[in-house]
Amino acid sequence: MDGKLDWMAAGWPTEGTNTQHPRAGDIAHRDVPTCTLSEKLGAVRERVKAAGWDAAVVVNEQRVVLGLLRSKELAGHADLRIEQAMRPAPSTCRPFVSLHEMAHFMVEHSSESAPITTSDGRLVGLLLQKDVAGELRRER
Amino acid sequence: MPEEIRRDEVRRLVEAGAQLVEVLPSPEYEEEHLPGAIHLPLKHIDARATEVLDRGRPVIVYCWDTA
Numbered sequence: 001m002d003g004k005l006d007w008m009a010a011g012w013p014t015e016g017t018n019t020q021h022p023r024a025g026d027i028a029h030r031d032v033p034t035c036t037l038s039e040k041l042g043a044v045r046e047r048v049k050a051a052g053w054d055a056a057v058v059v060n061e062q063r064v065v066l067g068l069l070r071s072k073e074l075a076g077h078a079d080l081r082i083e084q085a086m087r088p089a090p091s092t093c094r095p096f097v098s099l100h101e102m103a104h105f106m107v108e109h110s111s112e113s114a115p116i117t118t119s120d121g122r123l124v125g126l127l128l129q130k131d132v133a134g135e136l137r138r139e140r
Numbered sequence: 141m142p143e144e145i146r147r148d149e150v151r152r153l154v155e156a157g158a159q160l161v162e163v164l165p166s167p168e169y170e171e172e173h174l175p176g177a178i179h180l181p182l183k184h185i186d187a188r189a190t191e192v193l194d195r196g197r198p199v200i201v202y203c204w205d206t207a
Contacts, residue, residue, distance in 0.1 A: 002147060003202050003204050004164075004204055010147060012147070014172050014174060015173055015174075016169070016171050017170055017172075018172040096172075
């Protein structure tokens with residue numbers, strides 16, 4: 001098999017002391033709105049707002065992450081296709097990454113959110129920096 | 141005969157009764173291992189395999205990654 005790393009990167013359960021603390025995949029929002037490349041920005045924006053979000057992840061049919069729409073991108077012209085409006089190929093992180101590492105990464109890259117994916121790029125959920133900070137405060 | 145398998149097949153075989161063995165050193169096993177994995181560090185595998193493992197069931201051995 002591809003080893004423990006591959007299993008963990010898929011977000012599958014493990015046992016051991018590391019599992020006592022929540023990690024990226026545990027607190028990522030699995031209900032983040034998604035859309036496809038060919039949709040129109042206006043329609044996606046309405047759907048995202050109605051769901052109470054200000055971000056969406058662009059995926060293909062296999063839920064492989066292709067791009068990200070944050071509030072800045074969502075504010076674009078309604079007739080734009082998602083392909084034209086999105087931030088393409090965003091940095092993604094694996095579900096097993098510790099929240100300390102995620103906090104460093106997100107501060108360094110000034111990211112309010114980060115898509116969490118499996119090793120083959122499939123969306124697990126969207127991790128929000130405010131949730132990471134809140135969880136780390138609770139752990140102290 | 142040893143055969144290389146992917147994670148989906150690991151899950152299927154474990155559900156069917158295969159034994160899962162992690163060969164990494166103790167600290168790494170204690171920190172994190174696959175559910176139900178037996179710990180059999182590589183340097184003890186020859187000496188302890190027959191004592192720890194059931195000859196009648198398939199055995200899946202793993203370490204950190206493919207390397």
